[in-house]
Amino acid sequence: MPRQASKACKVAKEQDEYAVTNKASLELPVSAVTGLQGTDAEKFEEYLDSCEHACPTTHCWTPAGEVLIGCSTGELLKVT
Numbered sequence: 001m002p003r004q005a006s007k008a009c010k011v012a013k014e015q016d017e018y019a020v021t022n023k024a025s026l027e028l029p030v031s032a033v034t035g036l037q038g039t040d041a042e043k044f045e046e047y048l049d050s051c052e053h054a055c056p057t058t059h060c061w062t063p064a065g066e067v068l069i070g071c072s073t074g075e076l077l078k079v080t
Contacts, residue, residue, distance in 0.1 A: 054069075054071045054075065054077065055073065056071055057070055057072045066078055066080050
């Protein structure tokens with residue numbers, strides 16, 4: 001069972017969607033971005049909707065050159 005997104009993530013997602021729809025640029029369908037057509041494109045959209053997404057809130061670099069990213073749901077991601 002997927003975890004519910006935090007309120008901060010939902011607000012961030014709404015702001016991102018608002019920014020994307022109000023840009024003075026082309027709006028590409030998912031099928032054009034992924035190169036998929038027909039039912040494959042629909043399956044890919046369903047896959048994206050079902051995935052859990054990280055909502056990063058903080059980041060820092062270590063002296064060893066690693067990046068630590070803190071998420072609003074408590075996860076800590078380490079990028080080497």
